[in-house]
Amino acid sequence: MGNTLLEFKNLVTEFHTEGTTVKAVNGVSFTLNKGETIGIVGESGSGKSVTSLSAMRLIPSPPGKISGGEIIFHQKDGNSTDLLKISEEEMRKFRGNDIAMIFQEPMTSLNPVFTCGDQVMEAIMLHQKLDKKAAKALTIKLFEEVQLPTPERIFSTYPHQISGGQKQRVMIAMAMSCQPSVLIADEPTTALDVTVQKTILHLMQNLQKEHDMGIMFITHDLGVIAELADKVVVMYKGNIVEQGNVWDIFTNPQHPYTKGLLACRPPLDKRYTSLPTVSDFMKIDENGEIIDNGISVAEFTKDLAIPESERAARQKTLFAKEPILQIKNLKTYFPIKNGFFGGITDHVKAVDNITFDVYPGETLGLVGESGCGKTTCGRTIIRLEEPTEGQMIYKGQDIAKMNADELRVFRKDVQIIFQDPYSSLNPRMTIGNAIMEPMQVHGILENDEQRKKRVEELLTRVSLDPAHFYRYPHEFSGGQRQRIGIARALAVNPKFIICDESVSALDVSVQAQVLNLLNELKEEFGLTYIFISHDLSVVKYMSDRMVVMQAGKIEEMGDADQIYNKPGTPYTQKLIDAIPEGKLEDIKNHLESKGVKVK
Amino acid sequence: MIAFCIKKITYSILVLWGVLTLVFFLFNVLPGDPARMMLDQREDSEQLEALKQKYGFDKPISSQYFLYLNDLSPLSFHSKNKDVFHYLESGKYNYTTIFETQKSAMVVKFPYLRESFVKRGKTVSSIISDTFPNTFVLAFASICIALFIGIFLGVISAVYKDSLLDRLALFLSVLGMSVPSFFSAILFAWFFGFLLSDITGLSMTGSLYEVDDYGRGEFVNLKNLILPAITLGIRPLSVIVQLTRNSLLEVLKADYMRTAIAKGLSKFVVLFKHGLRNALNPVVTAVSGWFASMLAGAVFVEYIFAWNGIGKEIVDALNNLDLPVVMGAVLFIATIFVVVNIVVDIFYGILDPRIT
Numbered sequence: 001m002g003n004t005l006l007e008f009k010n011l012v013t014e015f016h017t018e019g020t021t022v023k024a025v026n027g028v029s030f031t032l033n034k035g036e037t038i039g040i041v042g043e044s045g046s047g048k049s050v051t052s053l054s055a056m057r058l059i060p061s062p063p064g065k066i067s068g069g070e071i072i073f074h075q076k077d078g079n080s081t082d083l084l085k086i087s088e089e090e091m092r093k094f095r096g097n098d099i100a101m102i103f104q105e106p107m108t109s110l111n112p113v114f115t116c117g118d119q120v121m122e123a124i125m126l127h128q129k130l131d132k133k134a135a136k137a138l139t140i141k142l143f144e145e146v147q148l149p150t151p152e153r154i155f156s157t158y159p160h161q162i163s164g165g166q167k168q169r170v171m172i173a174m175a176m177s178c179q180p181s182v183l184i185a186d187e188p189t190t191a192l193d194v195t196v197q198k199t200i201l202h203l204m205q206n207l208q209k210e211h212d213m214g215i216m217f218i219t220h221d222l223g224v225i226a227e228l229a230d231k232v233v234v235m236y237k238g239n240i241v242e243q244g245n246v247w248d249i250f251t252n253p254q255h256p257y258t259k260g261l262l263a264c265r266p267p268l269d270k271r272y273t274s275l276p277t278v279s280d281f282m283k284i285d286e287n288g289e290i291i292d293n294g295i296s297v298a299e300f301t302k303d304l305a306i307p308e309s310e311r312a313a314r315q316k317t318l319f320a321k322e323p324i325l326q327i328k329n330l331k332t333y334f335p336i337k338n339g340f341f342g343g344i345t346d347h348v349k350a351v352d353n354i355t356f357d358v359y360p361g362e363t364l365g366l367v368g369e370s371g372c373g374k375t376t377c378g379r380t381i382i383r384l385e386e387p388t389e390g391q392m393i394y395k396g397q398d399i400a401k402m403n404a405d406e407l408r409v410f411r412k413d414v415q416i417i418f419q420d421p422y423s424s425l426n427p428r429m430t431i432g433n434a435i436m437e438p439m440q441v442h443g444i445l446e447n448d449e450q451r452k453k454r455v456e457e458l459l460t461r462v463s464l465d466p467a468h469f470y471r472y473p474h475e476f477s478g479g480q481r482q483r484i485g486i487a488r489a490l491a492v493n494p495k496f497i498i499c500d501e502s503v504s505a506l507d508v509s510v511q512a513q514v515l516n517l518l519n520e521l522k523e524e525f526g527l528t529y530i531f532i533s534h535d536l537s538v539v540k541y542m543s544d545r546m547v548v549m550q551a552g553k554i555e556e557m558g559d560a561d562q563i564y565n566k567p568g569t570p571y572t573q574k575l576i577d578a579i580p581e582g583k584l585e586d587i588k589n590h591l592e593s594k595g596v597k598v599k
Numbered sequence: 600m601i602a603f604c605i606k607k608i609t610y611s612i613l614v615l616w617g618v619l620t621l622v623f624f625l626f627n628v629l630p631g632d633p634a635r636m637m638l639d640q641r642e643d644s645e646q647l648e649a650l651k652q653k654y655g656f657d658k659p660i661s662s663q664y665f666l667y668l669n670d671l672s673p674l675s676f677h678s679k680n681k682d683v684f685h686y687l688e689s690g691k692y693n694y695t696t697i698f699e700t701q702k703s704a705m706v707v708k709f710p711y712l713r714e715s716f717v718k719r720g721k722t723v724s725s726i727i728s729d730t731f732p733n734t735f736v737l738a739f740a741s742i743c744i745a746l747f748i749g750i751f752l753g754v755i756s757a758v759y760k761d762s763l764l765d766r767l768a769l770f771l772s773v774l775g776m777s778v779p780s781f782f783s784a785i786l787f788a789w790f791f792g793f794l795l796s797d798i799t800g801l802s803m804t805g806s807l808y809e810v811d812d813y814g815r816g817e818f819v820n821l822k823n824l825i826l827p828a829i830t831l832g833i834r835p836l837s838v839i840v841q842l843t844r845n846s847l848l849e850v851l852k853a854d855y856m857r858t859a860i861a862k863g864l865s866k867f868v869v870l871f872k873h874g875l876r877n878a879l880n881p882v883v884t885a886v887s888g889w890f891a892s893m894l895a896g897a898v899f900v901e902y903i904f905a906w907n908g909i910g911k912e913i914v915d916a917l918n919n920l921d922l923p924v925v926m927g928a929v930l931f932i933a934t935i936f937v938v939v940n941i942v943v944d945i946f947y948g949i950l951d952p953r954i955t
Contacts, residue, residue, distance in 0.1 A: 056861055088866075096863035103861075108854040112953055113876050123862040158952040174862070 004074050005214040006032040006055065006099075006182050012068035013047075013054050024050040026238040027069070030231075032182065037208065037215040039229030039246070041222055041261065043507040044478065047238040048218045052184045055216075056101055057083065057091050073098065076181060097127040100175035104187035106167035110159040116170045117155030120177055127178045142173040146203060164370075165196035169203070176207060183208075184216045189224065193369040193534055194578040201227055201580075205590070220507045222261055223580035226250065226587045230594070234258050241290075246587055256282035256292045263297045264512035266541035268564065268581060271311065272304040274519065275512040275541075315544060315559075323357035324496065324528055325381070330354050330390035332373075332380045350376040352552035353390070358496075363522065363529040365543030365560060367536050367575070373552040374532045375419075378498045381530070382414050383407060394496075412442045415489035417482075419501035425473040425481060432469030435459075435488045442492050458487040462517060479510035486517065490525070498530045503538060515542065537579050540564050548572050607944060611937040618933040619671065622926050623664055629920075654716075655684050670711045671930070678703050712927035717919045723927035726912060731894075731931070733807045734901070734908035738893035740824055741832035742886060749836040750882065753843025754875065760848065768840055775837030781899040784830045788903060791826055801826055804905035827904040831897050835889045842885055847878040880951060887943040894939075895932040 013025040025047040032038050042048045053059050055071050071083045075098065083091065103109040111119060117139050124135040136155070143151030146169040159167055168188060175183055185204065189197035205228050208215055217229060225232055225246065233243040234257065242255040253259045260278030280300060283291045333347035351373045358364050366374045379385045381392055383399060392399040394410065402410055418424040425434055435455045436448070445451045456466035462483040473481060482502060489497055499518065503511040515538070521527060531542045539546055539560070546560040548571070556568050567573040580586075634650040651657045655666055666684055669675045677687035679702055687694070687704055694708035712723035752772070756765040792803035805823035850856065851874060859873040896910020909928060916924035 058857060058860060092863045092865060094863070095861055101861045103854060103858065105854050109858045111855040111859065111873050111877070113951055114873075119858075122864070126863060160953045171858070174858075 003033045004031055005034055006074070006216075007072040008051070008055070008069070009072065010069040011051065011054055011066070011071060013050050013059060013064060013066050015063045016065065017063050023238050024064075025054065028235070028238075028240055029069075030233050030240065030243055032214040032216060034181070034214055035208065035212045036231065037217055037229045038231045038233060039225035040216060040218045040233045040235060041220065041225055042235035043220055043509050045237070046235040048235045049186050051235070052101070052186050052216055052218055055083065055182075055184060056095060056099060057088075058101075073182070093127075096123045096175075096180070097178045098180055099182040099184065100178070100180040101184040101186065102168070102171050102175050102188045104190055106164050106171055106188075106191065109171055110167055112159055115156050115158055116162070116167075120170065120174045123174055124177045138177070139173070142177055143170075145176070145207070146170075146173045147199075148173070164192055165200065168192065168196075168200055172200070172203065172207070176211070179211060180213065182214045182216070184218070186218045187220070188217075190219070190221070194536065194580070195369060195574055197224070197580070198578040204228065220509075221265075221580065222250075222508070223265060223582035226582040226584075227580050228590060230591070230596070234261070236290075237288075247584075247591065250582070250584060250587055253297070256290065259295075259297050261509060262582075263301060264509050265582060266512075266515065266537050268537055268540060268579070270305045271541065272301065273306055274304065274516045276300055276304070277512045277516070278509045318359055318362055318544065321360050324360040324395065325358040326391070326393040327354060327356050327358075327381070328391040328393070330377070330380065330392060331388045332376050332385055333388040347388075349552045350385075351380060351387075354547075354549070354552075354554050356547055356554070356557060358528060358530060360495075360528050361522075361526065362545065363531050363543045365539035365546040366530060366532040366549060367534065367539040367546060368549035368555070369534060369575075371551075372549040374534075374549050375500055377549070378416065378500050378530060378532050381498060382411060382416055384416075408442070412444075412492045413494055414496040414498065415492065415494040416498040416500055417485050417489050417502045419504055422473075422478065422481065422505070424485060427473055430470050430472055431476070431484050432459075434473075434484065435491050438488060438492050444492060455487070455491065458490055461490075461521075462487045463513075477510075478506055479514060482506060482510075482514055483517065486514075486521070490521065493525075494527070496528045496530075498532065500532045501534065502531075504533060504535065511538070518542070535579075536564075536575050537581070548575070604941075604945075607941050611941065614937055615930070615933055619668070619926075619930055620664075622929050623667060624660075626922050626926060627660055627663070658684070667713075670713060673710060674705070674707055676703060676705050712930070713923040715916075715921055715924050717916070717921045717924075723923050726924055727909065727927060727931055730907060730909045730912045733906060734894060734896055734910065736807055736824065737827055737831060737897065737901075737906060737908060738890060740828035741893060742835060742890045744828060744832040745835035745839055745889075746882075746886060748832075749839025750843050750875075750879075752836075752840045753882075754847060754870070756840065756844040757847035757851065758870065765844075769844075772837035772840040775833045778833070779899075780830060780834065780897070781903065783833055784827070784900050784903040787826050787830050804903075806905060806907040808907075823904075823906075827897075827900050827906050830904075831893065831900045835886065838885055838889075839882055842881050843878060846881050847874060850874050850878045853877070876950065880947065883943060883946060883950065887939055887946075891936045891939040894935045 007029075008031070009029050011025055011028045012023060015022045015024055028047070028051055030038065040048045040051065050059065050064075054066050057066070059066060066084055069084070072080050073083050073094065074080045081094075083094065110116065117136065120139045120142065121132070121135040124130055124138055125132070128135075128138075130138065140151045140155055143154055148154050148166060148169050154162060154166070154170070159170070162170070171188075183204075188204075189200050192200065201224065204215065204217075207213070215228075217225070219225060229246050231243065232246050232249045234241050234249070234255065236257045242249065242253065242258050249258060250262065253262055257278060260276065260281040263276040263281070264278065266275060276297070281293055281295060283293065285291055330351055331349070331353055332351040333349055335344040336346040336348060354377065356364070366377065368374050376385055380387050381399065383402070387400050390400070394414070397406070397410075399407075399410065425431070429437075432452065432455050435458060436451050439445060439451045439454070440448070445454060452469070456469060459466045459468060464480060464483055464487070468476075473484070476484065482505075485502070502518075503514050506514060518529070519542070522529060529542075531539060533539050540563075543560040545558060546563050547557045548555040548563065548569075550571050556563060556572050558568075563572060564576060567576055634647055634654065634656055648657075655663055658666070669677075669685055675685075677685050677692075679687060687706065692706065692708045692711055694706040696704050696706050698705040709724075712727075715721050715723060715726060718726070752768045756768045759765050788803045791799050792801045796802065801822060805820060807821075807823060808819060856869060856873060859869045864873075894909075896908055896913055898910040898914055900906065901908040901911040902914070909931075913925065913928045915921075916928070
């Protein structure tokens with residue numbers, strides 16, 4: 001057992017709310033060894049985060065409570081401690097010192113009122129009993145180690161002055177500061193761009209090799225797991241459904257849920273009529289037991305792929321039509337106000353002279369990293385932002401020149417589905433009313449009775465229960481809320497929908513369902529989409545043509561498959577390389593770099 | 600930072616000018632003839648004319664306005680002719696000449712707020728400087744009481760949310776907010792200054808400076824401060840308890856608090872260093888506004904405790920239509936508000952670096 005770092009034995013963590021008890025983690029056991037990376041995978045609500053927070057004893061109590069099991073930590077000096085049995089005071093000595101943690105949201109995980117340096121120094125001074133000067137020197141050394149540019153400058157900046165990726169590096173520096181033996185990373189890259197994600201993952205691998213740490217890496221994305229994990233633990237509803245060597249899990253998944261997770265990622269080499277989802281591989285009976293449909297991934301996906309010839313034929317008829325929307329030399333600048341009387345001194349060129357057409361029935365993908373202007377572009381098209389210059393011609397009419405009345409008619413035709421399903425629904429409005437509201441505004445149907453009937457039809461169409469009409473948004477999961485958002489957009493019978501990062505906040509398994517729904521609706525209602533996302537794999541899967549944006553300008557535009565297969569610019573190439581594809585070669589590469597033989 | 604200050608100060612001057620203009624015209628269209636009031640019963644048209652000339656009431660309102668502005672402005676023009684209204688009189692102005700000709704001079708001076716109509720010969724500046732320190736001491740003491748006890752109770756309430764302690768603190772704060780100050784003032788004065796005065800040694804009324812019974816001049820009596828300061832502090836205290844509690848409860852849920860715990864910091868450091876500093880912004884906003892309005896005088900409390908403050912002075916002046924005192928006090932108070940606002944803006948920047 002000389003190599004064991006952390007043992008989870010039958011861990012049970014419960015949450016008590018309003019008289020009911022939910023077992024968020026229900027009897028979880030696994031072991032983490034020295035120099036090993038365990039990937040814990042599952043969708044939100046699977047208990048993966050709760051498992052890791054339990055190890056730090058960071059479960060908010062009340063309502064949470066660790067009610068059973070053991071978490072044994074084997075210290076460097078050979079002693080072992082059950083972390084669940086020691087006092088809070090003793091636990092503090094382990095936190096940050098022996099076991100460190102990185103969180104999902106780098107934006108909010110650093111205290112806004114202290115400098116980055118101060119926050120890292122604090123941990124060093126606490127555990128290593130160094131004085132201020134030595135702690136500062138060590139902090140700057142750590143900042144160098146996590147490859148932050150100008151470490152001395154970053155030391156004295158506040159978190160809001162640096163980028164998300166840099167913040168996550170500061171968090172990593174903080175976690176590494178006392179040379180912990182265990183590093184717990186709770187979705188550390190989910191909120192970051194793929195290119196940034198790649199560098200962070202790379203950094204974590206290097207640090208692990210140098211310091212021989214054990215890493216618990218929590219994610220919902222199997223692609224990321226393939227890049228760095230040795231072992232995989234798959235969690236579903238508080239239980240471990242499968243665990244084992246990463247190679248075995250990827251090549252020969254046993255549990256239907258694992259199969260579903262592996263299959264539901266949008267494939268990059270082909271297109272499916274619809275993405276496989278978890279429910280294609282398993283069913284849940286009345287007692288909550290999982291029933292295996294007994295089908296393998298290969299078997300299931302065999303007939304799904306759309307042949308290349310069929311796609312080509314479809315595109316031919318598609319681009320023969322007149323464009324439904326023409327964007328010509330569009331510019332959207334945001335003024336920077338400064339100077340004595342708040343005069344405009346400069347502009348942020350969010351969208352800087354872009355031109356493209358959208359054909360009816362097409363899905364046009366808009367892809368780029370955060371801050372590239374893709375969202376502003378989408379918002380400008382429906383005049384949520386005012387364009388500075390340029391034309392946007394929709395069915396022969398310039399959107400930029402429409403008056404209030406024309407704009408109202410136009411907005412009935414063109415709808416937007418937003419990114420955040422949590423904040424884009426009014427929490428004080430029932431979802432039925434939220435969907436009905438745009439119908440009332442645009443005078444669709446004669447009275448509320450008819451409209452209510454239509455809302456119920458729409459709810460059924462997006463696979464929600466019509467009886468949910470009188471419920472409030474907080475009663476729904478993220479995926480369900482996004483369905484509500486889709487139903488609301490459909491309520492006014494639009495011709496054109498802009499999906500602004502509509503699946504970015506969702507788990508991979510839920511993302512597949514929503515993408516399938518979007519594709520079905522497109523066929524059914526004859527819609528045209530502009531699909532905006534930072535995730536090139538999703539955009540590539542969804543789109544006919546793709547526009548790659550960088551710094552407000554179009555980097556590249558063309559057929560989605562062609563751009564993916566033969567990227568024309570180094571930037572596109574970089575974006576493509578950064579996608580964690582979860583290919584077997586990736587697993588082989590990183591396992592072999594560790595000296596593990598794979599057949 | 601310097602640009603920020605200059606911008607703020609420029610805006611402030613514009614605000615003060617606006618207040619001044621508004622107040623001047625407002626009080627000059629009010630019914631009632633101050634000259635007549637000053638003469639009281641002894642009406643005599645010659646005396647009336649003399650008074651009107653002395654105070655400039657015989658001039659059209661626009662020139663009265665500019666003369667007032669000239670008196671107030673730190674940079675002003677004056678005539679050397681004794682008969683003119685804006686004669687450069689050394690008794691009136693405390694000035695340094697920067698430019699002069701035979702007939703007139705341009706000077707830099709302390710703003711001249713004129714003389715009281717009622718208290719003859721007493722300048723408005725001296726009235727303010729006599730009473731304002733009393734008000735300042737009272738307001739400062741109350742706000743300190745409110746801040747310390749309020750933040751302390753608010754933190755306790757937030758940390759022990761839904762406990763008996765929390766409910767008690769909330770109950771008291773609701774009570775404190777709903778009791779009008781004139782009522783609590785009377786209650787406190789009667790209870791501690793009368794019923795229990797043998798134990799507490801406090802008296803019902805009294806100002807900061809008291810004349811010694813044996814004729815040995817004035818002395819500071821800090822004991823007199825206790826009751827009015829507590830009375831005046833009750834309402835801000837109650838508000839601060841709730842603000843601190845609610846804002847800290849939000850902050851406790853924040854991700855960076857979890858990061859702080861994950862670092863292995865003690866509960867105390869997590870709460871006070873990482874938590875409280877983030878929670879104090881709304882408290883600063885509330886306290887600053889409250890403090891500024893207290894500096895404008897807490898009329899009820901000052902009256903009931905016979906505290907010789909600026910609020911009491913303004914009410915007296917309003918009763919007597921003592922316009923220079925009223926206008927001077929309003930301007931002075933506006934200046935205080937402006938200054939407090941600038942200080943608070945700078946303070947925000949220190950508290951939360953995201954703001955600057």
